Amino acid sequence: MRQHVRFYLGDRLHELEGISPSLTLLDWLREHQGRTGTKEGCNEGDCGACTVMVVRSEHDRLQWRAVNACIQFLWMLDGAQVFTVEDLAASDGILHPVQQAMVELHGSQCGFCTPGFVMSMAAHLRNGGALDDAAINAALAGNLCRCTGYAPIVRAMRRASELAGEQGDPFDAEETAIRARLGRLREDEPLDMMTAAGRISLPTDSATLAALYARNPSAVLVAGATDVGLWVTKQQRDFGHVIAVRTARDLNRMEQGPQGLWIGAAVTYTDAMAALIALLPEAQETLRRIGSTQVRNSATVCGNIGNASPIGDGPPLFIAAGAILHLRKGEARRCVCLEEYFLDYGRQDRQPGEFIEGVFVPTQPQNAVFRAYKVSKRFDQDISAVMGAFSLEFGRDGLIAQARLAFGGMAGVPRRAVAAERALIGRAWNSAARDAAMEAVREDFSPLSDMRGSAWYRTTITANLLSRFFEETAEGQQVCLEGWRTVVPGVARGTGL
């Protein structure tokens, strides 16, 4: 077993022994490496000031991902190459196109968020990201700026693309070298290291993972760390033993069949996005609003289920879609309907040593309608006050045969609105059925009042979202604010800056 973590920072190889399982990439960069260009703004993955770019070789392609260094544990970088803001300019001082554009177009004021923006923009450029407003907004949703109002940064993103078109992206020339480096790291043996501070296990397949976790049920499973990262940075907890999920290669895959899509436990939202959108096209906007680019680049679909937050946006979506959860303990496997996994606040149907191996999201039937709505104080990168995902399946008689109305933010767990569903079954999807569902859904939940919304607000919009669902699916009127497009028939929008 390998006893050290190996990765490249810039073009320098680091082989680290004895590191703490709780040491974050950000602290290591700033405090151990003196790379203070990467900033700590919030230490919880919400402000993006610590954004770095992580390159991995996946399926023979290089993946360039912006991630929040504050909630990446250092050992998670094993096998990767990390670039920080200090790596972008050439050694002769020539700025990267993103840097040059930010300087030219006054994209920085206080400068503290700037390194994070620069890294997000460089990753967007590297990935050939689109330059329309919606694409830039999505690429930068995980970076907060308090000074500029974002306008000059968006201009700089477009200018950077022009500059890269003229001068080329400096990383083009690096690709071969990076491939060679990452290739050398990939051939290495699995890692299981004991250190003074704890134990770090990076199993390379699910069987090893299952055996390890069954033997060590008190270990902490870590996939993308966008949630457990905060246990360390905010709750000041220290891990004894961590077992990585994302290193299990057979879990880092999806299987698309006529019946549906199986998503392995190591698959991030970013990697699953296209397949999920293909499966649930009506949920595109809601899927895009899960976390931010940096969060989706790390966070796994199954982790979003596994942490069982009452306000995670994935679970209601997948419950409405009829998802099945695949659990495994040692060699024993079982399946549960996703909604049955969430027993109560903080309590799930998961045994000690058992873990989520994957989730299966079925293809939606032809005779069904599906919609998802997320309501939050801020449009992007906010936790929902209410998340509603609805599916209705119609019988040959045209009546509602099956209803799945799932909500987040309304109870201690993501839950279906059973009374409202009952009010719909066997009825035509008309205004009377809508009214019955809107009435019944009030009985389904007794939500809390908190900083995201009062019980009154949650209850009211829960009913109103059903009304919107009706308008859109029964009456064919799509009238809503959708990102930057206010979808109102006949009203054109400007193109922005």
Add this chain to the structure above:
Amino acid sequence: MSMVMNGRGEAAIVEGGVSRSLRHESARLHVTGGATYIDDIPAPANLLHVAPGLSMRAHARVVSLDLEAVRAFPGVVRVITAQDVPGDNQISPVHAGDEPLLAEGEVFYYGQLLFAVVAETRYAARRAARLAKVEYEDLPAILTLEEARNGAGELVGKSFLMSRGDAPEAVRAAPHTLSGRVVVGGQEQFYLEGQAAYALPGEEGEMRVFSSTQHPTETQHMVAHVLGLPANLVTVEVRRMGGGFGGKETQANAFACLAALAASLTGRPARLRLDRDDDMTITGKRHDFAIDYTVGFDNDGMVHGVDMVLAARCGWSADLSGPVTDRALFHADNAYYYPAVRLRSEPFRTNTQSNTAFRGFGGPQGIAAAERIMDEIAFATGLDPLDVRLRNTYDTASRNITPYHMTVEDAIAREVMEQLANDCDYRTRRDAARRFNRDSQTIRRGIALTPVKFGIAFTATHFNQAGALVHVYTDGSVQVNHGGTEMGQGLHTKMVQIAMREFGLREDRVRITATTTGKVPNTSATAASSGADLNGMAVLDAIRQIKFRLVSFAAGHWNVPEESVVFLPEGVRVGSALVSFTALVKAAYMARIQLSASGFYKTPKISWDAQTGRGRPFLYFAYGAACAEVSVDLLTGENRIERVDILHDAGQSLNPALDIGQVEGGFVQGAGWLTMEELVWDASGRLRTHAPSTYKIPACSDRPAIFNVRLLEQAPNREETIFRSKAVGEPPFVHGLAVLHALSDALASIDDYRSCPKLDAPATPEQILRTAERLKSRAAG
């Protein structure tokens, strides 16, 4: 020779000099990660880290404070409590004596500093800080403004009264009278760089403190005061802040003091950088206000009299709440003439964070009340809100006296509003929005155009002074120092531009250095939008002293008239010859001419008598107007800013690109304040929105989809400010109000524009939905 000279040795415009869009002096450092903030200063080997221990009660007697587990945590070097303070444990910036640095037996809010842990690592300090065992005996707590107003709420300072004419009588005699209340929420500054300080102990008690502070002089005095040292032993330095917005005007002091205390008590360098959650839990924010207004007006929508009480939640200590609530009064007229007016402030003490400075300093809250009044009148009279606003703006010849008896000499608000309304097609778009709303059940459009008039100067007259120190070295390079601090606004860039213009030098010949109390003493906070106005004139004064000496020297040395010595981009013209700046400087040095000067400036014309509420507190006014169009979803209250047009008055701009940056950024920050930024405390007084996961500042997609920002052209300041520019830090923040009023306009469609929606702030989706429900029931009833 301390006053500014007139155009002697005047330079031609140099590339990047004044009025040009020179990029930010640190832009290259920002984008490469090379810009150093407090926590980026390389750590010496024996550096200690400090973390605070906080009160977990809103108001309680501390029965016992057991710190054994804290001390026992591995790596902890010592724990500091109030008893360890060698000097005075008081850091009230207004010397109210109500702000202990560390609690002394009683805590007054959830988050108050109880003790500080000093440890070998930040990791150890932060973990140990959570291990204290504190026994409290709860005392009655007043958390909200409502509780303070209804109960025995005490004031943190004097209630201030400002009046002109007989307002109650004018209101009574007016054809129509309306009363109401507007509530506007608080706001977290959310500077991206949290509070941070680094203290380096020196000889015989000397203390050098690097602090992320907007007010190095005050930080210096607080550190000296707490350590029991004279000010001449303490030096405070700041190169740049990662944002301030007022949140580091006084709030940086406590952390500088704690770092210095740790350094002083251990003899080792010590650094403190707050975790974001601690920062938001400990530090003060923008004051929330509830403003009760009564207005008398006539059928033409003209105001006859205004009577207002402006109550603010100030938090547990006075801090700057007195001046903040005063300024709310100074701006409660915004751009409008009130023939008779009475304004009174009520700064209430509460058991919450001590609210403090934040861009606008109470002004935006006062302006929010003025704009609500305009809306009320518009709905009551059936006039377009823009027409009501235009009719009530100040005139120049008459109708030009403010509630504080200052004459408005330049009244250009109407002109600015009309130009903007015309440019952005306000009236056509307003008609279109109304037509749209007739046919749209769920989505409603709204549009509003609001002005800003913002008085420029510290209302405390003595703060309106500044110093600078300019050195010319014998290689012809120039170093500029001044008392202002850089927090992103581009102040240092503008100061460099002044030196470039005056000496005819390229940017790379002028170096700006960190702000330090060792070079320019007795400075004012970089606040009140005054940074460039004050420090620019002080820098100019210093430069012109040097130029005066150089011109005199050159004239004598080369035997030419003084008028023929001119500083040009290509060098210094001396008679018919051209001498390089470096050659001139070298020759002057050889002739023993002093090449360094300290500059000074005090704002002329201003005076203020707080006793009578009369005077000329401001040198001039900055103006602007914003037009916002929004869409609102009546099912959820969600909304989008579709388009914003802003026309803003920066005088003869020192740097149009930086000034437009201030306008764009100020607008988005203002819109955030009034829409999605909501502070929520629970019943125990604990702030629940203490991180970006729960407190939402605008993100990239929240900027307007169409965003047109222009500076007013051909508009030099009528006053003799630095190259006739105008202050630009705070005024554009107010433009966010156009969004609140556009949202209100959209909601007004619910009952066919028959009643004023009275939409309070923050207009979160929930607040909008509540207001919509109220209007729906009114429309139905």
